[in-house]
Amino acid sequence: xxxxxxxxxxxxxxxxxxxxxxxxxxxxxxxxxxxxxxxxxxxxxxxxxxxxxxxxxxxxxxxxxxxxxxxxxxxxxxxxxxx
Numbered sequence: 300x301x302x303x304x305x306x307x308x309x310x311x312x313x314x315x316x317x318x319x320x321x322x323x324x325x326x327x328x329x330x331x332x333x334x335x336x337x338x339x340x341x342x343x344x345x346x347x348x349x350x351x352x353x354x355x356x357x358x359x360x361x362x363x364x365x366x367x368x369x370x371x372x373x374x375x376x377x378x379x380x381x382x
Contacts, residue, residue, distance in 0.1 A: 300329045 306322025
């Protein structure tokens with residue numbers, strides 16, 4: 300994480316957007332990895348379906364549908380379209 304912070308600061312100071320962006324990506328990755336490790340350590344074992352859903356989140360960088368909340372179009376009375 301210290302290298303990521305250094306890249307952000309140096310990239311900003313030297314007007315190097317590529318270095319700054321790399322630092323921001325590396326910092327985000329470190330924070331995400333830390334959060335995953337912290338939560339997995341205290342959670343009960345995950346089912347294969349849960350692992351698949353979490354893996355999809357990381358692969359696509361898009362939010363996976365919640366197993367609890369149905370998609371907006373499937374909710375009663377929404378019609379699924381804009382008005």
